[in-house]
Amino acid sequence: MLLVARRTSLTWIKSRALTCPRGHPPRGSPIMAAMSADSAAIPLDLARLRRSCAECSLQRLCLPAGVDGPDLGRLEAVVQRRKPLKPGESLFRAGDPLGSVYVASEGAFKTVGVNEAGDEHVLGFHLPGELFGLDALGSGRHRCEAVALTEARVCELPFASLASVASELPSLQQQLLRVMGQSTDRDHDHVDVLSRRQASERIALFLHGLGERYRRIGRPADDFQLPMSRDEIARYLGLALETVSRSFSRMHEEGVIDVHGRRVRVLDAKRLHAAASGCEAELARDAGRRSRA
Amino acid sequence: MLLVARRTSLTWIKSRALTCPRGHPPRGSPIMAAMSADSAAIPLDLARLRRSCAECSLQRLCLPAGVDGPDLGRLEAVVQRRKPLKPGESLFRAGDPLGSVYVASEGAFKTVGVNEAGDEHVLGFHLPGELFGLDALGSGRHRCEAVALTEARVCELPFASLASVASELPSLQQQLLRVMGQSTDRDHDHVDVLSRRQASERIALFLHGLGERYRRIGRPADDFQLPMSRDEIARYLGLALETVSRSFSRMHEEGVIDVHGRRVRVLDAKRLHAAASGCEAELARDAGRRSRA
DNA sequence: CGTATAATTGATCTCGGTCAACATGAGTGG
DNA sequence: CCACTCATGTTGACCGAGATCAATTATACG
Numbered sequence: 001m002l003l004v005a006r007r008t009s010l011t012w013i014k015s016r017a018l019t020c021p022r023g024h025p026p027r028g029s030p031i032m033a034a035m036s037a038d039s040a041a042i043p044l045d046l047a048r049l050r051r052s053c054a055e056c057s058l059q060r061l062c063l064p065a066g067v068d069g070p071d072l073g074r075l076e077a078v079v080q081r082r083k084p085l086k087p088g089e090s091l092f093r094a095g096d097p098l099g100s101v102y103v104a105s106e107g108a109f110k111t112v113g114v115n116e117a118g119d120e121h122v123l124g125f126h127l128p129g130e131l132f133g134l135d136a137l138g139s140g141r142h143r144c145e146a147v148a149l150t151e152a153r154v155c156e157l158p159f160a161s162l163a164s165v166a167s168e169l170p171s172l173q174q175q176l177l178r179v180m181g182q183s184t185d186r187d188h189d190h191v192d193v194l195s196r197r198q199a200s201e202r203i204a205l206f207l208h209g210l211g212e213r214y215r216r217i218g219r220p221a222d223d224f225q226l227p228m229s230r231d232e233i234a235r236y237l238g239l240a241l242e243t244v245s246r247s248f249s250r251m252h253e254e255g256v257i258d259v260h261g262r263r264v265r266v267l268d269a270k271r272l273h274a275a276a277s278g279c280e281a282e283l284a285r286d287a288g289r290r291s292r293a
Numbered sequence: 294m295l296l297v298a299r300r301t302s303l304t305w306i307k308s309r310a311l312t313c314p315r316g317h318p319p320r321g322s323p324i325m326a327a328m329s330a331d332s333a334a335i336p337l338d339l340a341r342l343r344r345s346c347a348e349c350s351l352q353r354l355c356l357p358a359g360v361d362g363p364d365l366g367r368l369e370a371v372v373q374r375r376k377p378l379k380p381g382e383s384l385f386r387a388g389d390p391l392g393s394v395y396v397a398s399e400g401a402f403k404t405v406g407v408n409e410a411g412d413e414h415v416l417g418f419h420l421p422g423e424l425f426g427l428d429a430l431g432s433g434r435h436r437c438e439a440v441a442l443t444e445a446r447v448c449e450l451p452f453a454s455l456a457s458v459a460s461e462l463p464s465l466q467q468q469l470l471r472v473m474g475q476s477t478d479r480d481h482d483h484v485d486v487l488s489r490r491q492a493s494e495r496i497a498l499f500l501h502g503l504g505e506r507y508r509r510i511g512r513p514a515d516d517f518q519l520p521m522s523r524d525e526i527a528r529y530l531g532l533a534l535e536t537v538s539r540s541f542s543r544m545h546e547e548g549v550i551d552v553h554g555r556r557v558r559v560l561d562a563k564r565l566h567a568a569a570s571g572c573e574a575e576l577a578r579d580a581g582r583r584s585r586a
Numbered sequence: 587c588g589t590a591t592a593a594t595t596g597a598t599c600t601c602g603g604t605c606a607a608c609a610t611g612a613g614t615g616g
Numbered sequence: 617c618c619a620c621t622c623a624t625g626t627t628g629a630c631c632g633a634g635a636t637c638a639a640t641t642a643t644a645c646g
């Protein structure tokens with residue numbers, strides 16, 4: 001299992017937002033021919049290898065497009081299945097030297113940064129099939145901490161081995177760059193969410209994005225269990241936890257969603273979409289004006 | 294000129310924030326031995342080559358550590374010096390297919406994303422020596438638009454050539470990954486700023502970060518010209534432009550900075566730091582409480 | 587069952603968004 | 617050189633969304 005290629009959480013929005021006037025043809029995967037893997041410089045653990053990527057249930061999700069056949073073996077050799085983690089356990093901490101990057105395989109993770117004032121902000125949530133831990137690439141050290149939100153498992157990819165294999169397999173190098181790009185996309189989505197001023201927009205956007213991500217891993221997009229607390233959502237969205245709670249309640253009474261604690265069901269995807277685009281807010285504001293006038 | 298290796302804009306903060314209890318030894322640059330460049334698959338333009346990276350004034354800033362000597366030549370062959378841009382001209386737009394990545398060499402740029410509601414948010418500002426345009430790596434298309442803020446120049450790096458050279462030069466591959474990591478670091482800094490609730494904190498953090506970035510390119514960190522408007526700062530910080538203006542004025546009367554239009558001088562770096570850490574805000578709040586009690 | 591943690595709900599107050607007026611400054615052209 | 621315009625920045629007044637403080641309820645766990 002390796003290298004998620006999931007779509008960004010806000011695709012739905014962006015596809016409308018970034019509509020390009022000129023019609024560009026869809027880009028294929030024009031990846032250079034993979035070199036045949038003749039030299040095997042990496043120590044192998046064949047025993048573990050067999051129970052690896054080729055049989056993983058998340059295979060289609062995180063197997064790099066363009067890497068298969070013999071190359072896949074090279075890749076699998078790098079992956080280490082890690083022991084399960086308990087909720088609250090961390091995978092790495094801020095300051096730790098770059099060792100590995102990770103793909104969640106079961107459960108969920110968060111990455112959190114701490115600023116000098118001492119308060120944490122959540123940089124991201126990571127569901128099965130999603131890659132994280134790339135934050136150490138810039139400086140050689142992790143700048144944030146990765147914590148399991150639930151019982152969880154990860155595949156660990158020691159970075160040195162990964163880089164070494166990538167330097168021999170251009171297709172993997174490509175894929176690696178692409179995955180990093182997707183990670184950047186998610187960050188930009190996060191910035192997008194954070195720059196919304198309406199709290200309800202942020203929440204709606206968050207819920208929709210999460211739904212889409214569940215859909216990608218074959219779970220219903222409109223009925224799921226939140227792996228994170230209200231507080232964590234709040235820290236991710238730059239809001240107070242009470243505001244998150246209130247927004248949930250509001251959407252509940254409006255019949256848009258159905259929340260009981262961490263169980264969420266989306267009842268009216270259209271209204272959720274509208275709320276995410278600020279339409280609800282506008283309507284509400286307009287309504288307020290009309291009644292005042 | 295290539296591949297900026299600048300430090301993140303919030304280093305100053307982070308170094309305090311992310312203090313790691315255990316003392317890790319500083320990591321060197323243990324980069325694998327560069328392969329000798331025997332095969333030259335890339336078409337060269339020797340004429341342009343000579344006036345290239347080796348003589349660039351930004352050399353130390355954006356030349357990759359670990360890439361030099363013969364490898365440098367390979368790299369230079371990829372770089373295209375671009376014609377100057379006028380303020381407002383854009384380098385690429387959302388939807389454009391991934392062509393090149395860019396390094397600002399003179400002037401400044403912004404990258405902006407547009408959400409479905411139609412309002413822009415500024416994703417980043419790019420000063421000389423800084424790399425941008427990586428946002429297309431994830432999907433193969435740019436998700437945002439890059440616009441020159443001033444008269445400007447860029448070095449253009451056609452991505453295909455860059456990737457191709459990188460696949461032959463492990464040291465360049467490493468550097469490429471690192472530069473992308475730094476780009477991610479900046480995004481995380483941005484998220485950090487955006488999740489501050491106090492407007493004054495965001496502004497102070499922004500000003501300090503900008504100062505540090507100017508310092509890196511050999512310009513004074515405490516006396517510079519803002520290349521962007523109040524409105525652009527506001528869109529970057531998730532605030533209303535009036536709030537930005539007011540914050541500037543406030544800091545001016547408090548003697549922390551000296552602003553006239555876009556000219557900024559930092560008078561009291563310590564107080565600026567304090568404001569960025571929310572200390573000023575806390576003091577103000579405490580003072581308010583005391584007077585009320 | 588009781589305790590601890592998480593979530594909800596309410597009441598209050600403040601920061602910053604919004605609207606609007608005004609200032610400044612860079613061009614432009616008479 | 618001044619008058620005019622347009623873009624940009626500043627300042628004021630008002631108000632509401634959301635932060636904050638606080639109390640209550642729901643949920644999980646030993």
